[in-house]
Amino acid sequence: MSTSQLEKFQDEVEIPDGVTITLNKHMLSFVGPLGKTHKNFRSIPVNIEITDGKVLLKAIGDRKKDYAILHTARSIIRNICEGLIDGYTIKMKVVYAHFPITVKVEGKKILIENFQGERAARITHIVGNTKVIPKGEDVILTGEVWTDITQTAANIELKTKVKNKDHRVFLDGVYAFEKKKGLEK
Template sequence: MSTKQMEKFQDEIIIPEGVKLTLNKHMLSFVGPLGKTHKSFRTIPVNIEIAENKVILNAIGSRKRDYAILHTARSIIRNICEGLVNGYTIKMKIVYSHFPITVKVEGKKILIENFQGERAPRVTKSVGNTKVIPKGEDVILTGEVWTDITQTAANIELKSKVKNKDHRVFLDGIYAFEKKKGIEK
């Protein structure tokens, strides 16, 4: 394999100002202006090195699959660094036709009450440091780690899914309608 082909299986990420990274075996710890988090790369087959203000990633093998895994690791690190500097926001809309749905937050639990007239609330959990803020007909999710926020939004959407009815007619639920960078108040 030529050196040009080997360069293809190596990648560098420039760490933004204000973000500090530390590597302990397979655990990468991030500290930034909005908080701190960590990510385990134990199951992702990539060699990681930290030099000055760069993260150097090397693929384990030289196949197409290894190339894809390398770029997945790159985007995970890039998204976490960007989130610690700017943050992320997802807005969700509460949609109902007859029974008004209410969303309440108790610590890490998210309660979806009165969904289609049900007596017991549907309960789901927020992932990581995701902050859930119900505002009238909207539910706003904010945080630093993109994967945690999107997983929390997916959990809410799945918990408010209509079962045993025609989903084309019964459109009640909580749906994501806006995703953006930056934390909204």
């Protein structure tokens, strides 16, 4: 392999001001203005080093798959750094035709009550450090880690999926309608 091809299999991420990153074996710990979090890179085959304000990433192999994994790791680190500075917000809308759906939060659980007239509440869990705020017909999810917020939103949508009926007619559910950078109050 030529040196230009080898350079292709390494990348670096600038650490923004206000964010500190520490490496302990495969665990990266992030501390920023909005809080702190950590990410385990044990299952991601990438060599990680931290030197003078940069995170250096090197792929283990030299195949196309290793190149893709390298850039996935870069995106994960970049998104966590941006989230610790700005935060992320997802807005979801509660939609119903006949039975009014209510969304409540109890600890780390989200209760979706009266979905299609059901007596028992549908229960889903909050992932990570995500804050869920029900406001009337809207549900606002905020936090620092993008993957945790989107997984929580996906859990809510999946719990309100209509089964055994025509989904073009029965449109009840909780749906994401806005995703943005920055915290919503």
